[in-house]
Amino acid sequence: MRTITLTILLLANVINLLAQEIAVVREDDKFGFIDKSGAYIINPQFEKADSFSDGRAAAFNGEKWGYLNASGEWAIAPEYDRVKMFSSGYALVEKDDQWMYIDTSGKVLNVPSAEKYYDFEDGVALYRKDDKIGLLGTDGTVVLEPTYDGIKKFRNGHAKVNKGDLWGMIDNKGKEIIPVEYEDIGNTFTTFGVYGSKGEIYGIIHNGSFNAIDGAQKVWNFYGNSGLTYAEKDKKIGFVNSEGQWVIEPKFDKARAFSNGLAPVADGKQWGYINEKGEMVIEPQYRDAEVFSESGFAPVKDKDWGFIDTSGKLIIPMEYGISGNFAFLKGAEEKGFVNGLARVKSKKGWGYFDESGKLLANKWFKNAEPFVSLK
DSSP: OOHHHHHHHHHHHHHHHHHHHEEEETTEEEEEEOOOOOOEEEEEEEEEEEETTEEEEEEEOOOOOOEEOOTEEEEEEEESSOOOBBBTTEEEETTEEEEEEETTTBBBOOOOOOOOOEEEEEEEEEEETTTEEEEEETTTTTEEEEESSEEOOOBBTTTEEEEETTTEEEEESEEEEEEEEESSEEEOTTTEEEEEEEEEEEEETTTTTTEEEESEEEEOOOOOOOOOEEEEETEEEEEEEEETOEEEEEEEEEOOOBTBEEEEEEEEEEEEEEEESSEEEEEEEEEEEEOOTTSEEEEEEESSEEEETTTEEEEEEEEEOOOOOOSSSTTTOOEETTTTTEEETTTTTTEEETTTSGGGGGGBBBBEEOOOEEO
16 A cells, blocks of 8 residues: 555656746856746756756756756766757757757667758658658658658648648648648648638638638738638738638738737737727737737837736836847747746846736846746
8 A cells, every 4th residue: 555655646746747847047157947936946057958848958068968857867968969959759969970869768769861850840850852851750750751842840730831832731640731732821720721822812721712812912820719810901901710701801000910809900100909899999009019828918018018918907017028038949939928927038137927927036037938848
């Protein structure tokens, strides 16, 4: 019974650890890692370090790169000249002028020879051979023979591809779900569709149909769980649905995506927010404005950036920067609040605000990256 109890406790500790979110920060010119209370779980001691991915964080010991576990121990010994982040259980590393994939234990993945390998994303990795691009699986076998001139970043299990000047889209099994016949196509697959263009006609590709948008000259990607995306007609911005119908007529000078039922729009040089009926619910008053986070907070700008809630109440004063970093977290696209914390910059350095406007641990760092899960 005692053995079973100890096993359950150990499993619970592992689960709690994996659920933890950690951020890499720099203090006194050394990199370390903090948890969401602001406490160090790995003290600053590295000349260079990267964010955690798949339970591993790249770190530099002064001579070579290796990977740490959540306890700050070397899970993979520092023996590489260059390293990348883990994704789908594998990372690209360079040793003795050779690039290879390793798993989280450091074991090398056997893969076919190629001219160039790319990072894994959504369970597949691009590889180049004879000037064409194909896909490899996490078992090292070929998912898709080199077929396309280009395959872009996988998003939601799909990627745009091209042959010459025409574009389509594949899934991560290598299946072509949108034929390569469009002059332009969106880079983000959603259940609401993907924008595309044929000739000078823009539309939404949805359920196998191309739904032309009357007069559209440019269209943007669908975002989140909103069934509306924004498009341009006669130098004005409005919103369309999956059928290519104008739901909100183009009358704004600029716009961004709907989130939490609100979208930032610009009337002249001032930004405000509309609802999905096109009604202005937060009056234009900002020099710039971003989309709302899932938790209902949006960055807005006067001279600098602050944050409002969905009622328009200012939660964090407009005194901070929200972009610019030391570029170690590849693919980070969200600005503002992510999982309850917003990363901002002041004259004192980088820090994190919670949703009540309180500075995490009342502390600023020389550099700070977004929090990521250990899983």
